[in-house]
Amino acid sequence: MFESAEIGHVVDKDTYDAEVPALREALLEAQYELHQQSRFPVIVLINGIEGAGKGETVKLLNEWMDPRLIEVRTFDQQTDEELARPPAWRYWRMLPAKGRMGIFFGNWYSQMLQGRVHGQIKDPRLDQAINGAERLEKMLCDEGALIFKFWFHLSKKQMKARLKGLKDDPLHSWRISPLDWQQSQTYDKFVKYGERVLRRTSRDYAPWHVIEGADSYYRSLTVGRILLDGMRQALHRSRIKAERVNVAPLPPLDDQVTLLDSLDMTLRLDKADYEEQLITEQARFSGLLRDKRMRRHALVAVFEGNDAAGKGGAIRRVAAALDPRQYSIVPIAAPTEEERAHPYMWRFWRHIPARGKFTVFDRSWYGRVLVERVEGFCSKADWLRAYSEINDFEEQIADAGVVVVKFWLAIDKETQLERFQEREEIPFKRFKITEDDWRNRDKWDDYRAAVCDMVDRTSTEISPWTLIEANDKRWARVKVLRTLNEALEEAFERSAKQARKAKKGK
Amino acid sequence: MFESAEIGHVVDKDTYDAEVPALREALLEAQYELHQQSRFPVIVLINGIEGAGKGETVKLLNEWMDPRLIEVRTFDQQTDEELARPPAWRYWRMLPAKGRMGIFFGNWYSQMLQGRVHGQIKDPRLDQAINGAERLEKMLCDEGALIFKFWFHLSKKQMKARLKGLKDDPLHSWRISPLDWQQSQTYDKFVKYGERVLRRTSRDYAPWHVIEGADSYYRSLTVGRILLDGMRQALHRSRIKAERVNVAPLPPLDDQVTLLDSLDMTLRLDKADYEEQLITEQARFSGLLRDKRMRRHALVAVFEGNDAAGKGGAIRRVAAALDPRQYSIVPIAAPTEEERAHPYMWRFWRHIPARGKFTVFDRSWYGRVLVERVEGFCSKADWLRAYSEINDFEEQIADAGVVVVKFWLAIDKETQLERFQEREEIPFKRFKITEDDWRNRDKWDDYRAAVCDMVDRTSTEISPWTLIEANDKRWARVKVLRTLNEALEEAFERSAKQARKAKKGK
Incomplete structure (x- = not known):
């Protein structure tokens, strides 16, 4: 699942600089079109390895696009109002309205992965959570939402190299967060369970995009292009909702007794x-x-x-x-x-x-x-x-x-x-x-x-x-x-x- | 201020039973009319002495009227989401929409009175709070809201008699709440500061109604009638908003230099x-x-x-x-x-x-x-x-x-x-x-x-x-x-x- 995000994709600065202006303009245009149509919301899920560029990408998207039409949501500590209600309540209350984009930085996937990696839950509970996520996303898509799921990846070698580089550089060592250190311990587990989660939740209506995170030019261009393509397609589709009928209606009763x-x-x-x-x-x-x-x-x-x-x-x-x-x-x-x-x-x-x-x-x-x-x-x-x-x-x-x-x-x-x-x-x-x-x-x-x-x-x-x-x-x-x-x-x-x-x- | 609510108003059972059916019907009708017009919300503030029938009255109103159009709000412990924001936020988020009735059981007055009686704030802070309440209510009324403020009262003698009666009755002694005991200690202070608050916040657009609480028939009929009259008047007024201009426009500048x-x-x-x-x-x-x-x-x-x-x-x-x-x-x-x-x-x-x-x-x-x-x-x-x-x-x-x-x-x-x-x-x-x-x-x-x-x-x-x-x-x-x-x-x-x-x- 992650192999092709470990092969060292690189984009050089010239290519990047040449491509970005048109990409930005196109993203902005798609965003305004989204707002003008107000037919569906866009939900962007941000997951993956610490240090693979999650935060930087979210920041960049806010710079490239119009941040007035974007809501960045984080889900750290639950508030007491959230703790008193079913777990999904906190996500529902943060859903973006039609015409807007919600970036969920930390979401149902981070919650289940943290839980499994740190042993608070076992495989059966993880599978239940996976199943719940699938159903939620299926429903959101059926209701018209456009969902992008990004997994930012680093190979173990890349992660170690990054930590070493930061540590050795007195100017940047402060950028290593506690999460980074924690993850260097749990990398294998995190990737193993991540693989399970991605495999089971990558669906036609909401596929995962695994992004190699080491090179920032490559990473940024790739995410930008995926968003642009996906939004354009959805914007030009005449009707968002699938008309496929997944459940056949019940047959009429023979004896008419109900x-x-x-x-x-x-x-x-x-x-x-x-x-x-x-x-x-x-x-x-x-x-x-x-x-x-x-x-x-x-x-x-x-x-x-x-x-x-x-x-x-x-x-x-x-x-x-x-x-x-x-x-x-x-x-x-x-x-x-x-x-x-x-x-x-x-x-x-x-x-x-x-x-x-x-x-x-x-x-x-x-x-x-x-x-x-x-x-x-x-x-x-x-x-x-x-x-x-x-x-x-x-x-x-x-x-x-x-x-x-x-x-x-x-x-x-x-x-x-x-x-x-x-x-x-x-x-x-x-x-x-x-x-x-x-x-x-x-x-x-x-x-x-x-x-x-x-x-x-x-x-x-x-x-x-x-x-x-x-x-x-x-x-x-x-x-x-x-x-x-x-x-x-x-x-x-x-x-x-x-x-x-x-x-x-x- | 409270004298006329200490003279022992009584209504006998026959009168009560004879009056209630028509009153209920009229209240229901007013409530449906309110909902149909959906021009303004009704806000009912419930304050006063413990044991003077606050809870009973709220319950009765929900029985007499259609509870589907009533929201009863209590404001006890602040949640952490509330604590992180300005104090008034918790009241704003609970305001009823036009066409509905919100009963605020516990509200800005209870908060300021508790604070003053227990010495957490002094007079200057109390006066600030009073001033804030006045401005809030003025604004709500200017926006069309209909506000009823009820103070349920018992004289000290009545309060003591009630507590004694309950205590001596093994079947009912459990009905004495910790608040009751607390209040029997602080009655004088509570009434003193209550008087100050009522005096300063009783305004033409949102007057206080002091209700003698000892006799439940009297209390219930009085509250019901006040609500009915107030709602009827507001419903028949052609336009809720006052057209009085409170501030004169600025005069044009002589020299036209802005x-x-x-x-x-x-x-x-x-x-x-x-x-x-x-x-x-x-x-x-x-x-x-x-x-x-x-x-x-x-x-x-x-x-x-x-x-x-x-x-x-x-x-x-x-x-x-x-x-x-x-x-x-x-x-x-x-x-x-x-x-x-x-x-x-x-x-x-x-x-x-x-x-x-x-x-x-x-x-x-x-x-x-x-x-x-x-x-x-x-x-x-x-x-x-x-x-x-x-x-x-x-x-x-x-x-x-x-x-x-x-x-x-x-x-x-x-x-x-x-x-x-x-x-x-x-x-x-x-x-x-x-x-x-x-x-x-x-x-x-x-x-x-x-x-x-x-x-x-x-x-x-x-x-x-x-x-x-x-x-x-x-x-x-x-x-x-x-x-x-x-x-x-x-x-x-x-x-x-x-x-x-x-x-x-x-």
């Missing part, structure tokens, strides 16, 4: 039972959220459902159990400008709760496979790949201790009609009914199919869907609360088991 | 001097930013100037001196949807650097008194009050150690014409010239007047304007760098002096 049909829509609670059970489940919920085991977890509840199925009412009964400082409710509507300038999942990552906290999503990331699918707001390729992106997302946050509970509140068509009519009649409910609701109702069967697909493809062990029979609001509210309670208790129990196991293992 | 006329536009550097001085100032700048004294400061540089005055080129020469990880450049263009949903200064507060960092604003908060004034994008009242809002803002960040350096790059009309023509001719510069630039040029004199007003009103000791003679780009770039260096050196010197003084004082 999961939704299997619900017993007559389930109900009378008033006395409701009041008793509601208060019991609310007290239980309140206790669980104040439980000290909650400090290691966070809770995310997703509310989806037919229009007028009673999401708002159910959410209010959940909230009523709690101190308002413990939760926040995020209503998901049409995305804002900033949200549209980022990948689809960005707007949800923003609201992932810190440990100990609870976030309610009133509608959610499932919008893409529900309303966006049915109304044609995104392409078929987009919503088909969304299923796996969503599963990846939920797995990532679950791995970090977030308990994810998802509700589909189902009512039948007659009940919906009654509620719509009631909303139109009662003054303070008139805000809750719009033309859109009636239009959606006409697409009842399309939504039904979308819901069944969604549940089939995204009800996972990690975060199963709970279908709520919601013709009776009382039944629905109690079932929602009970489900939340059971999910938290299970999660607490599971972590306790793991803790015991870990203790035994020692 | 600051800009006093610049010597022939100043220039030849190539050799330029190269030598540029490299010297860049090295000096790089050294200052790596200086360990920089850890106690942050640097903000504002670049404003005529179109084609060379802002971009100057910024690139500044950036070229540094490691790209040290700075970020924020180009200010038309505000995004989210930015428009917040007060004008919100979009700048977002980008305030953490300690040790450097942010370049390519155009800035001065847009309001330049382009927005000249093009009529905001009302006269808006840009007239902007001068003092800007001075407040710069004072706040300067107080937190941020060094603010502001440049106006001035060229004359002929030079601009030459540069415009050059831009139209050179292919990779064609992105830099638009119809807008030509249109702005037609308003040369209007912009000139706006610039002179701006400099007169916002060139303060804390953050003076530096006018840069920019007909010669070389001269301009060197002067920019030199000014930055001098500002940093002065700031370092000033903090060293203060440190010596503080040491002596001990």
Whole structure:
């Protein structure tokens, strides 16, 4: 993998000086074109050997191009706000918007490599991290991002020669950083695991470019040309998003019987039972959220459902159990400008709760496979790949201790009609009914199919869907609360088991 | 101030039960109307005595209204991201958007009161904090925000009775919090300083409402009614923003000689001097930013100037001196949807650097008194009050150690014409010239007047304007760098002096 970056590539000063002016101009032009189109972001990952020119290259790119359109991001120490959330959160919050370039100096690769080289993680965890990186990049590319991955390389001999040269030169010996010395010890390991990482994450949509770092003229010209070619190609492509469909749609069911049909829509609670059970489940919920085991977890509840199925009412009964400082409710509507300038999942990552906290999503990331699918707001390729992106997302946050509970509140068509009519009649409910609701109702069967697909493809062990029979609001509210309670208790129990196991293992 | 909240207001259960349903309905309706209009945000500040029902009221409001449109914010421990920035940053980042309600449970008042009661600050600092709060609220109201300030009160007798009641009741004694005990010691001080704060910050645009907290029916009904009345009035007002002009415009100058006329536009550097001085100032700048004294400061540089005055080129020469990880450049263009949903200064507060960092604003908060004034994008009242809002803002960040350096790059009309023509001719510069630039040029004199007003009103000791003679780009770039260096050196010197003084004082 690194052989061709150890053969001593050199560019002489004359060639360099002759080539740079035109290259700079072309890079600037590509950059302004990128900004003017604002169709996609450019993400540049900088990795490799210390002393191979990573920092110098980043500096040079900022000089060659317009630094006002570049964001250089470093990821050293995590802040406490980052530590309280799933690991990927820090990268998501730093993603550049469409039309801009983000240079990630230090990124998911540096994190996994440092971890493996210093023995904090073993191969299986490394492979998991590799897999996570692949999925993240695949998703970013599917959303239109242009990704460049540069590995700056030095052979062991080159590295040693460089260190020796610096050390012997009193004027430059201060340029040897602690990282340099550390790496001279761990070079072999670093290259070995680097090779594994590069091999497994070099993909057609985001290949690695290994750059021999010893000669700065060669290095700079090569990086500049790769960026220029890649940007030009992407800028001239008529449409960034691939229309390839990676997942075939589910075949229609032969018997036309869906999961939704299997619900017993007559389930109900009378008033006395409701009041008793509601208060019991609310007290239980309140206790669980104040439980000290909650400090290691966070809770995310997703509310989806037919229009007028009673999401708002159910959410209010959940909230009523709690101190308002413990939760926040995020209503998901049409995305804002900033949200549209980022990948689809960005707007949800923003609201992932810190440990100990609870976030309610009133509608959610499932919008893409529900309303966006049915109304044609995104392409078929987009919503088909969304299923796996969503599963990846939920797995990532679950791995970090977030308990994810998802509700589909189902009512039948007659009940919906009654509620719509009631909303139109009662003054303070008139805000809750719009033309859109009636239009959606006409697409009842399309939504039904979308819901069944969604549940089939995204009800996972990690975060199963709970279908709520919601013709009776009382039944629905109690079932929602009970489900939340059971999910938290299970999660607490599971972590306790793991803790015991870990203790035994020692 | 608190007398009328110590007379034992009571509402009986029947009255309460009879009134609540209509009140809730009306509150919900107002809330939906607020959301539908999305013209202004509602900010509710919750302060007062422990045990007077603050928490209960917040919880009740979330039950009465739709919690999906409410954000409850608490401000306890500062996170390390908050600690690295000016104190007000944490409040700015939590401001609710137009159409939503933010309940600030714990806020600037709690912070200043705790500090004073526990002796961390003395009266002069308290008065400064009071003054800061006043200015912040005035600005929020001028931007359209509706602010409610509730002080929940208990007389000393009521407080003692409550504590005794709880203590003697084995079922409820756990409800006494450490804060309760603490307060029973500091009640007199708390009320004394509370009185001072309320007296000085109760203004027509954001008055305090002192609520007697002993009787929960009385308390809840009163708060609900105040909110309802206030929201209704604001919703029916045809325009939220006051059109009162608080500052008279500057009179025209008799002799027509402005600051800009006093610049010597022939100043220039030849190539050799330029190269030598540029490299010297860049090295000096790089050294200052790596200086360990920089850890106690942050640097903000504002670049404003005529179109084609060379802002971009100057910024690139500044950036070229540094490691790209040290700075970020924020180009200010038309505000995004989210930015428009917040007060004008919100979009700048977002980008305030953490300690040790450097942010370049390519155009800035001065847009309001330049382009927005000249093009009529905001009302006269808006840009007239902007001068003092800007001075407040710069004072706040300067107080937190941020060094603010502001440049106006001035060229004359002929030079601009030459540069415009050059831009139209050179292919990779064609992105830099638009119809807008030509249109702005037609308003040369209007912009000139706006610039002179701006400099007169916002060139303060804390953050003076530096006018840069920019007909010669070389001269301009060197002067920019030199000014930055001098500002940093002065700031370092000033903090060293203060440190010596503080040491002596001990």
